[in-house]
Amino acid sequence: MHLAPFRQVLMLPRVRPLALLMFFARMPPAATGVVLTLHVAVTLGQGYGAAGLVGAAGTIGMGLGSPLMGRLIDERGLRPVLAVSVTASAAFWLGAPLMGYWTLLVTSFLVGLLGVPMMPIGRQVITALVPESRRRVALSVDSISVELSFMAGPALGVFVATKFSTNAALMFIGFTILAAGVLLYRVNPPTVHQDEVLDGPKPRLVEWMRGRLFGVLVVCVGATVCLAGMEVAAVASLERIGMQSWLGVVFFAMCAASIVGGLVYGSLRRVPSVLVLLVLLAALEIPVGLGDGNVLLLCVLLVPMNLMCAPLIAASGEHISRLAPPAARGLALGLQGSAFTVGKAIGAPIAGVAIDSGGASAGFAVAGVTGLVVAGVAWALARHRKPVASRVTMAS
Known part of the structure; x- marks a missing residue:
């Protein structure tokens, strides 16, 4: 594994401080799910089903809002979007301790719709800071940063919620989102690379949303089908044997494997296609159920499939940034966020x-098989290789 490509990318102007800023900016969103669940289920006493509804409302909002915010970035720039989304997000999280359940349910959807799309923003910024020849390595760095955020964010959120209160954790998320948003607003990183000169009117969606790009978005759907199924099945496996306290260890193993995969992927000269990565991710999930009931074996079997996670995120981002015109890159990456959702x-x-019918092993198997089916759909779409209409010239 060669780390020289990573060092070269991190030495480019503004890349290292922006990567560090995005790591901290993504930690609060990574903690929102677990903190909201604890607040609704425990503090409000509404139970985990009600907590799931609040989470689902926020997820639906994010799925709808991510392309909207991406398009606004393309048309208005980053700062106006941050001004709206940071204000909405901070207001929600700082006011959440005062809200009852039904108010929280409705406003969770609204903050998902208008909230800060930190994941797509990070990918768009990193593509704007590096030339296209180094974009794969840069997006590998970004995907590793995402994994680190998901390792640190939920752990910090749970610590504040359990050490103090869920109200304190909600307010902590609000203040950190506000701080990160203000810093990002002040830095105002570019969203289009300096060598990409936009010429003429904005390209219409029908001009660039073709078979290959749509196929990549389907791959993104398949990836999170596998990953979401994996998380639910892992929780069910540990709960069955009364080992829920080991969840942190299992999720640490998942994230660590993904980080290693991102490092390997970014150092390779020839890489597998995004479709191959999805097939490997899905196929390697099917046998994970053999570790049901054994924490150590479960961790070991989760490693191979999670080695594909960060590479798949990086590869899909690279394809989308290349296939979509720069003038519509925010919308395209927003659609990627929706596909993940x-x-x-x-x-x-x-x-x-599947778990209710056949246990955790069935959950792993069904999620993996579903991922393979989605990969087949993506392969069929990718066969339509119509050219992408792009009104871009390269500056000398």
Whole structure:
């Protein structure tokens, strides 16, 4: 594994401080799910089903809002979007301790719709800071940063919620989102690379949303179908044997494997296609159920499939940034965020039904098989290789 490409990318102007800023900016969103669940289920005493509804409302809002915010970034720039979304997000999280359940349910959807799309923003910024020849390595760095955020964010949120209160955790998320948003507003990183000169009117969606790009978005759906199913099945496996306290260890193993995969992927000269990565991710999930009931074996079997996670996120982002015109890149990456959200919404209930019928091993198997089916759909779409209409010239 060669780390020289990573060092070269991180030495480019503004890349290292922006990567560090996005790591901290993504930690609060990573903690929102677990903190909201604890607040609704425990503090408000509404139970986990009600907590799931609040989470689902926010997820639906994010799925609808991510392309909207991406398009506004393309048309208005980053700062106006941050001004609206940071204000809405901070207001929600700082006011959440005062809200009753039904108010929380409605406003969760609204903040998902208008909230800060930190994941797509990070990918768009990193593509704007590096030349296209180094975009794969840069997006690998970004995907590793996402994994680190998901390792640290939920753990910090749970610590504040359990050490103090869920109200304190909600307000902590609000203040950190506000701080990160203000810093990002002040830095105002570019969203289009300096060598990409936009010429003429904005391209219409029908001009660039073709078979290959649509196929990549379907791959993104398949990826989160597998990952969401994996998480639900892992929780069910540990709960069956009364080992819920080991969840942190299992999720740490998942994230660590993904980080290693991202490092390997970014150092390779020739890489597998995004479709191959999805097939490997899905196929390697099917046998994970053999570790049901054994924490150590479960961790070991989860490693191979999670090695594909960060590479798949990086590869899909690279394809989308190349296939979509720069003038519509925010919208395209926003659609990628929506695709991830749709996959999560599909994968969790599919695995849950399978678990109810056949246990955790069935959950892993069904999620993996569903991922393979989605990969077949993506392959069929990718065969339509119509050229992408792009009004872009390269500056000398």
